[in-house]
Amino acid sequence: xxxxxxxxxxxxxxxxxxxxxxxxxxxxxxxxxxxxxxxxxxxxxxxxxxxxxxxxxxxxxxxxxxxxxxxxxxxxxxxxxxxxxxxxxxxxxxxxxxxxxxxxxxxxxxxxxxxxxxxxxxxxxxxxxxxxxxxxxxxxxxxxxxxxxxxxxxxxxxxxxxxxxxxxxxxxxxxxxxxxxxxxxxxxxxxxxxxxxxxxxxxxxxxxxxxxxxxxxxxxxxxxxxxxxxxxxxxxxxxxxxxxxxxxxxxxxxxxxxxxxxx
Amino acid sequence: xxxxxxxxxxxxxxxxxxxxxxxxxxxxxxxxxxxxxxxxxxxxxxxxxxxxxxxxxxxxxxxxxxxxxxxxxxxxxxxxxxxxxxxxxxxxxxxxxxxxxxxxxxxxxxxxxxxxxxxxxxxxxxxxxxxxxxxxxxxxxxxxxxxxxxxxxxxxxxxxxxxxxxxxxxxxxxxxxxxxxxxxxxxxxxxxxxxxxxxxxxxxxxxxxxxxxxxxxxxxxxxxxxxxxxxxxxxxxxxxxxxxxxxxxxxxxxxxxxxxxxx
Numbered sequence: 001x002x003x004x005x006x007x008x009x010x011x012x013x014x015x016x017x018x019x020x021x022x023x024x025x026x027x028x029x030x031x032x033x034x035x036x037x038x039x040x041x042x043x044x045x046x047x048x049x050x051x052x053x054x055x056x057x058x059x060x061x062x063x064x065x066x067x068x069x070x071x072x073x074x075x076x077x078x079x080x081x082x083x084x085x086x087x088x089x090x091x092x093x094x095x096x097x098x099x100x101x102x103x104x105x106x107x108x109x110x111x112x113x114x115x116x117x118x119x120x121x122x123x124x125x126x127x128x129x130x131x132x133x134x135x136x137x138x139x140x141x142x143x144x145x146x147x148x149x150x151x152x153x154x155x156x157x158x159x160x161x162x163x164x165x166x167x168x169x170x171x172x173x174x175x176x177x178x179x180x181x182x183x184x185x186x187x188x189x190x191x192x193x194x195x196x197x198x199x200x201x202x203x204x205x206x207x208x209x210x211x212x213x214x215x216x217x218x219x220x221x222x223x224x225x226x227x228x229x230x231x232x233x234x235x236x237x238x239x240x241x242x243x244x245x246x247x248x249x250x251x252x253x254x255x256x257x258x259x260x261x262x263x
Numbered sequence: 264x265x266x267x268x269x270x271x272x273x274x275x276x277x278x279x280x281x282x283x284x285x286x287x288x289x290x291x292x293x294x295x296x297x298x299x300x301x302x303x304x305x306x307x308x309x310x311x312x313x314x315x316x317x318x319x320x321x322x323x324x325x326x327x328x329x330x331x332x333x334x335x336x337x338x339x340x341x342x343x344x345x346x347x348x349x350x351x352x353x354x355x356x357x358x359x360x361x362x363x364x365x366x367x368x369x370x371x372x373x374x375x376x377x378x379x380x381x382x383x384x385x386x387x388x389x390x391x392x393x394x395x396x397x398x399x400x401x402x403x404x405x406x407x408x409x410x411x412x413x414x415x416x417x418x419x420x421x422x423x424x425x426x427x428x429x430x431x432x433x434x435x436x437x438x439x440x441x442x443x444x445x446x447x448x449x450x451x452x453x454x455x456x457x458x459x460x461x462x463x464x465x466x467x468x469x470x471x472x473x474x475x476x477x478x479x480x481x482x483x484x485x486x487x488x489x490x491x492x493x494x495x496x497x498x499x500x501x502x503x504x505x506x507x508x509x510x511x512x513x514x515x516x517x518x519x520x521x522x523x524x525x526x
Contacts, residue, residue: 044309072340074336074340077335077344084361085424093365101347
């Protein structure tokens with residue numbers, strides 16, 4: 001079993017990725033993003049992203065109903081169905097599902113954030129949360145009958161509402177149940193870079209036991225990424241390969257362990 | 264087996280429809296439209312609908328790549344996933360699929376339309392076609408495992424491209440394979456009206472054998488509808504109930520055979 005996480009960046013070469021997957025003999029599952037597409041549609045719709053600042057000074061995106069609408073259009077709609085179409089053109093019998101479908105990715109909605117507004121403290125709650133459980137029966141039902149699940153947000157919360165969630169958390173949860181031998185993460189870079197502006201600074205290998213140390217050494221977005229990797233490898237032994245999703249042969253390149261390898 | 268076709272009009276009361284479905288004991292499949300939503304998104308995106316006129320003077324919508332993008336956003340994205348969410352909130356374990364997913368609705372792409380452009384005759388081909396085959400194995404796999412399929416366009420053509428198609432044709436094809444006892448069509452009217460501006464002109468009953476005669480008597484949109492019904496009943500014996508999708512209890516009302524009944 002391989003989990004293939006496809007980033008939602010503009011330069012991701014979807015055609016080559018899906019074309020490369022047709023030669024993979026293992027069963028696999030796709031989890032994809034669509035952030036560039038979402039932003040593009042949001043701009044066309046003149047949709048303003050809402051950002052809130054918590055009382056403790058922490059800034060985050062506020063996922064209101066309209067944010068979920070947009071997510072359904074961009075992730076579960078346009079991106080998911082174009083990926084499914086590409087899969088079918090490559091002989092992969094894909095079934096594209098959001099986390100809502102058959103409750104395939106169930107989560108717990110965040111309880112709310114304490115904010116100061118007009119001199120008053122109040123708690124605001126958006127449609128976001130953490131994945132908690134996978135409908136493994138449905139995944140196996142599809143896989144065992146020759147279908148390849150292509151998964152994306154939104155996921156479904158404990159009251160059956162659509163919520164936003166992080167793909168890193170979804171992949172970690174999938175791995176905890178599916179025990180994937182390999183997890184490919186296809187991004188808009190050759191792998192993890194020490195200096196994000198210098199592709200020669202590629203980190204080729206991180207032994208699993210060094211993740212803790214690396215996490216303490218890096219900052220910002222990279223710190224979050226390493227934290228997600230720690231969680232991922234904590235969910236069960238595997239080889240994670242973070243590799244370039246922009247090139248001509250991204251799958252073969254990743255399977256050859258070009259990029260950042262963590263095991 | 265019941266097939267529930269939900270119209271894509273603005274006034275369709277989705278909440279009450281899905282709420283009504285939870286009391287239905289038969290297995291059922293949902294096929295839904297989203298035309299009002301599609302038009303709304305198209306307007307926001309300043310998307311111009313392309314209309315072409317064939318050499319023989321027949322006007323039709325030209326479904327280019329952007330039309331399919333829009334369809335994926337509106338039908339397979341926002342509308343489909345909000346219906347699935349409503350289903351889950353009513354204890355119906357829905358799985359929302361476009362015709363691409365698992366090739367559940369396979370079609371044949373139209374060969375092209377002959378048009379005159381700048382004094383020359385040429386053939387233009389869009390992404391539209393007719394459904395030809397249903398992946399009945401996938402439908403049964405879902406139904407037999409407790410999942411309710413929620414289907415929408417686009418469908419998949421013989422070269423694995425996404426194409427637009429008519430829901431009436433999809434429902435007829437589904438019925439030809441599933442042999443539904445009842446087909447509910449929930450629309451923005453009390454049923455078929457002799458005079459579309461007078462709800463008292465409701466046609467309460469059309470015996471199957473009269474469809475031919477009725478088709479010859481009516482015009483325009485209604486003619487197309489009656490033609491579709493002929494096709495539907497030709498695909499196997501059933502009771503078709505065309506009923507109001509705007510009211511408080513649309514499913515019970517339809518099952519009580521309020522509206523236009525054809526059998």
